[in-house]
Amino acid sequence: MTKRVVLIGHPVAHSLSGDMQQAAFDHLGIDARYELWDRPPVELAEAIAELRTEDFLGANLTIPHKERVVPHVDRQTEEAHATGAINTLTKEGRKLVGHNTDVAGFTVALDRLVGKQKMPRTAVVLGAGGGSRAVVLGLIRGGFQRIVVFNRHLHRAESMFKHFGKSAAHMDLRAMPWHESIIEAELAKAKILVNATSIGLVADESPVPAEILTPDLMVLDLIYAQTRLLRDAASAGCKTSDGEQMLLHQGAAAFTLWTGQPAPIDVMHAALVDARAHGVRSAEGEPDGTPVDAAGTAGTTGA
Numbered sequence: 001m002t003k004r005v006v007l008i009g010h011p012v013a014h015s016l017s018g019d020m021q022q023a024a025f026d027h028l029g030i031d032a033r034y035e036l037w038d039r040p041p042v043e044l045a046e047a048i049a050e051l052r053t054e055d056f057l058g059a060n061l062t063i064p065h066k067e068r069v070v071p072h073v074d075r076q077t078e079e080a081h082a083t084g085a086i087n088t089l090t091k092e093g094r095k096l097v098g099h100n101t102d103v104a105g106f107t108v109a110l111d112r113l114v115g116k117q118k119m120p121r122t123a124v125v126l127g128a129g130g131g132s133r134a135v136v137l138g139l140i141r142g143g144f145q146r147i148v149v150f151n152r153h154l155h156r157a158e159s160m161f162k163h164f165g166k167s168a169a170h171m172d173l174r175a176m177p178w179h180e181s182i183i184e185a186e187l188a189k190a191k192i193l194v195n196a197t198s199i200g201l202v203a204d205e206s207p208v209p210a211e212i213l214t215p216d217l218m219v220l221d222l223i224y225a226q227t228r229l230l231r232d233a234a235s236a237g238c239k240t241s242d243g244e245q246m247l248l249h250q251g252a253a254a255f256t257l258w259t260g261q262p263a264p265i266d267v268m269h270a271a272l273v274d275a276r277a278h279g280v281r282s283a284e285g286e287p288d289g290t291p292v293d294a295a296g297t298a299g300t301t302g303a
């Protein structure tokens with residue numbers, strides 16, 4: 001019987017995870033199908049209940065469900081528990097186990113961005129959703145001393161900080177209101193900037209004005225595209241990276257959890273590159289139909 005794996009999100013149309021995971025199943029001859037389920041929050045519980053039946057191997061969760069899914073699982077791994085966010089589900093019989101493979105994916109992406117330089121100790125993170133929680137845990141584990149999180153709705157960043165509580169007691173972890181002048185002041189003290197908001201996912205917008213980006217910053221956008229932020233940062237002389245490595249490595253870890261087999265990373269990467277060449281501009285969101293050029297630069301008009 002063909003096993004099923006689903007990505008539950010809202011939206012999920014044209015997600016790159018489908019291309020990447022299906023290529024891996026096919027390459028290893030695993031009889032499994034990766035499906036995209038667009039389910040608004042009100043339909044999440046019903047969708048999760050369906051996964052308990054035998055034909056499902058597991059699932060991925062994306063915007064906006066990573067935190068909402070937590071009460072629906074039977075058990076969580078240490079990373080899921082530590083972040084309070086779940087992006088992958090596996091099965092133990094009818095039981096559902098929640099994992100967070102975004103942490104591992106982010107760590108690879110950060111290591112690649114920093115390269116041979118010494119790992120910095122100060123970071124600014126924009127956004128406080130499910131993706132941001134994986135980023136912040138990755139930074140805490142990476143030995144960062146000061147992490148400042150800005151979010152449009154400050155209470156969400158504050159509740160994230162309450163959640164991290166003791167694990168961050170040794171460091172300077174702050175939630176701050178979204179004011180341009182405060183972001184600018186914090187960027188002047190930071191070495192790493194991570195965009196974990198969905199600004200730039202659908203429209204060609206940046207979360208921060210280009211003028212506040214300085215050349216010594218390293219900028220990672222979780223969105224898998226040459227976003228306006230990344231283009232502005234590159235023009236300012238910053239080292240930059242998009243969400244490709246995070247997407248690839250969180251997906252590889254999920255694949256291994258579902259199948260018990262090492263993920264065919266090269267095949268998955270090729271599938272991502274191919275999907276991107278066909279005009280998909282986001283990590284897990286909508287394509288705008290704009291093919292990217294040879295340098296990987298998306299069109300500037302946005303969706």
Ligand code: NDP
Pocket residue numbers: 062063064065066102105126127128129130131132151152153154156195196197198199201222223224243244246247248250282283284285
């Ligand atoms: P969530 O829905 O959990 O969080 C969305 C975040 O974006 C919140 O901080 C939200 O702020 C902020 N936001 C959205 N719109 C605006 C706006 N107009 N102005 C200011 N802030 C805004 O999503 P995720 O955390 O799951 O995903 C966030 C992004 O990261 C997405 O683009 C996703 O594709 C990407 N991602 C990529 C991954 C990868 O593997 N490359 C992995 C995980 C995420 P507020 O709380 O105030 O609403």
